[in-house]
Amino acid sequence: MAKKKPADHAAGSGVTRRGFLGSVGAGAVAAATGAASRAEAVPEITDPEEMVAVALTINGRRHRLLVEPRWTLLFVLRERLCLTGSKAGCERGECGSCTVLVDDEPRYACLTLAVEAEGREITTVEGLLVGEELGDVQRAFAEHDAFQCGYCTPGQVVAAEGLLRANPRPTEAEIRTGMSGNLCRCGAYAHIVKAVADAADGRKTGGGS
Amino acid sequence: MLPKFSHLRPATLREALAALDASDARIHGGGTDLVGCLRDRVFTTERVVSLSAIPELRGIAATGDGGLRIGATATLTEIAGHPAIADRFTAIADAARVVASPQLRNQGTIAGNLCQKPRCWYYRGDFHCLRKGGELCYAYEGENQHHCIFGGDLCYIVHPSDTAPALAALGAVCRVSSASATRSVPVDRLHVPPSVDPRRETVLEPDEVVTELVLPAPPAGLRSSYLKIRSRNAWDFALAGVALALVFDGDIVRSARVFLSGAAPVPWRSTAVEAAITGQALDAATIAAAASAAVAGAEPLSGNAYKLALFEGLVAGQLEAIRG
Numbered sequence: 001m002a003k004k005k006p007a008d009h010a011a012g013s014g015v016t017r018r019g020f021l022g023s024v025g026a027g028a029v030a031a032a033t034g035a036a037s038r039a040e041a042v043p044e045i046t047d048p049e050e051m052v053a054v055a056l057t058i059n060g061r062r063h064r065l066l067v068e069p070r071w072t073l074l075f076v077l078r079e080r081l082c083l084t085g086s087k088a089g090c091e092r093g094e095c096g097s098c099t100v101l102v103d104d105e106p107r108y109a110c111l112t113l114a115v116e117a118e119g120r121e122i123t124t125v126e127g128l129l130v131g132e133e134l135g136d137v138q139r140a141f142a143e144h145d146a147f148q149c150g151y152c153t154p155g156q157v158v159a160a161e162g163l164l165r166a167n168p169r170p171t172e173a174e175i176r177t178g179m180s181g182n183l184c185r186c187g188a189y190a191h192i193v194k195a196v197a198d199a200a201d202g203r204k205t206g207g208g209s
Numbered sequence: 210m211l212p213k214f215s216h217l218r219p220a221t222l223r224e225a226l227a228a229l230d231a232s233d234a235r236i237h238g239g240g241t242d243l244v245g246c247l248r249d250r251v252f253t254t255e256r257v258v259s260l261s262a263i264p265e266l267r268g269i270a271a272t273g274d275g276g277l278r279i280g281a282t283a284t285l286t287e288i289a290g291h292p293a294i295a296d297r298f299t300a301i302a303d304a305a306r307v308v309a310s311p312q313l314r315n316q317g318t319i320a321g322n323l324c325q326k327p328r329c330w331y332y333r334g335d336f337h338c339l340r341k342g343g344e345l346c347y348a349y350e351g352e353n354q355h356h357c358i359f360g361g362d363l364c365y366i367v368h369p370s371d372t373a374p375a376l377a378a379l380g381a382v383c384r385v386s387s388a389s390a391t392r393s394v395p396v397d398r399l400h401v402p403p404s405v406d407p408r409r410e411t412v413l414e415p416d417e418v419v420t421e422l423v424l425p426a427p428p429a430g431l432r433s434s435y436l437k438i439r440s441r442n443a444w445d446f447a448l449a450g451v452a453l454a455l456v457f458d459g460d461i462v463r464s465a466r467v468f469l470s471g472a473a474p475v476p477w478r479s480t481a482v483e484a485a486i487t488g489q490a491l492d493a494a495t496i497a498a499a500a501s502a503a504v505a506g507a508e509p510l511s512g513n514a515y516k517l518a519l520f521e522g523l524v525a526g527q528l529e530a531i532r533g
Contacts, residue, residue: 050213050215052216068213069213069214069215069216069257070210070211070212070213070214070247072211072244075210091248092245092248092249093241093244093245093312093313096310096312099312102315102316105286105315106311106312106315107312107315107316108241108312108313108316110244111240111241111244111245111313111316112240112244112316113216113237113240113244113257115216115218115259116218116237116240116259116261159311159312162311163311176443177311177443178311180310180311180443180444181309181310181311181312181313181444182310
């Protein structure tokens with residue numbers, strides 16, 4: 001059977017290569033501006049009937065609130081509960097800056113609907129403080145200079161915490177794999193790996209949080 | 210902000226199936242692909258039906274006949290770390306371990322990984338491509354370095370799943386339910402090539418749910434593996450991947466099932482590689498013949514002929530590794 005190429009398919013509609021490339025260019029511009037206007041758009045007013053009552057356990061505290069089904073856990077943390085440690089980066093599960101622990105496992109809060117987080121134990125970077133002091137992973141990041149701009153750091157710290165809860169004595173390779181879901185635009189990876197290794201050593205010798 | 214939808218999270222499969230009977234509902238397994246698609250406006254939906262609170266869809270357990278049952282919402286992390294899977298169905302553990310990132314493996318489900326939407330940048334971007342109901346595939350004359358070398362026909366995506374080729378190689382079967390019926394779909398029949406329909410990825414109807422995967426007991430002499438090559442060695446989709454499930458009798462390959470990822474719009478069964486190694490010992494000549502067979506008949510696009518060398522090297526390397 002002769003295969004049908006897209007060019008054959010498009011022939012009837014008069015699409016030329018030049019015209020196609022032109023439309024791709026225009027589409028890219030439209031995509032860029034469209035994305036920007038979407039990000040700034042004020043959400044339409046929601047009928048209270050469409051809100052759902054949920055109880056979320058975050059850093060050991062139970063919060064009862066009304067949410068829209070489309071709200072992500074990240075949105076609720078930042079915009080409703082003022083827990084702004086978790087950062088909004090790509091908002092599509094590609095950068096890791098929104099990482100939180102869900103029942104001790106690192107997950108992306110940007111890809112988790114708030115309604116799906118009910119009944120789970122959520123831990124954000126704020127929950128890793130010991131009283132007013134930094135937790136051991138946070139301290140290790142500070143001591144090893146494991147950041148430059150710091151935007152990805154809360155997600156990195158929470159990912160490291162999740163790694164150490166599942167594997168308290170990771171090898172360097174396991175640290176690199178465990179931290180592979182978090183991007184650092186400044187490229188502080190070498191120091192991040194050292195910080196995580198140091199935090200693991202601290203727990204091994206009983207100095208952990 | 211995502212487009213609006215209503216959300217149901219029933220505690221039983223029966224309730225979920227009833228809710229899916231309505232039109233335009235979408236299934237939420239772990240949500241990683243669904244939320245991404247909604248965010249990028251690949252599609253919208255009136256109603257999201259979540260499977261995350263349904264206990265009967267979870268778990269991994271041996272079956273009475275020596276096989277294995279994997280619940281549809283078992284996470285990729287659970288599968289990657291399961292001792293019986295690593296030991297007896299190695300290709301599946303190999304595959305689950307290299308899907309995406311730790312966070313996505315903690316959240317993503319095995320059935321969701323099989324049923325995920327394509328990753329083609331035109332499909333995910335603001336292009337009304339053929340697969341989204343438009344007129345043509347933009348990749349064919351556009352940027353196609355990540356696209357297919359086999360099975361392209363009007364649409365030139367590659368199927369993004371790593372677990373699908375591993376499950377297909379090991380003969381896994383999906384158990385599928387709707388409100389009115391239950392059926393079995395072998396994983397190697399689950400995906401729809403564009404020559405049949407370029408606008409659907411699986412044979413599943415919108416009201417159907419994968420409830421579990423069933424693996425037959427591994428035959429004596431079975432060895433299996435999965436490896437993919439990526440642009441970066443973490444958190445990336447396959448440029449080229451191969452799942453092997455070979456049954457050895459001494460040094461001789463008695464039977465073989467070989468599926469490629471990153472090659473075609475569906476997990477691509479390479480009957481050419483299977484034929485090249487079946488009945489043979491995996492000596493250097495046989496491996497060289499199998500590596501050539503892997504890319505025989507390939508139809509690379511303008512930007513992805515490099516994949517031929519990747520597949521040749523990958524198939525040769527994996528056959529050497531599995532030979533032991």
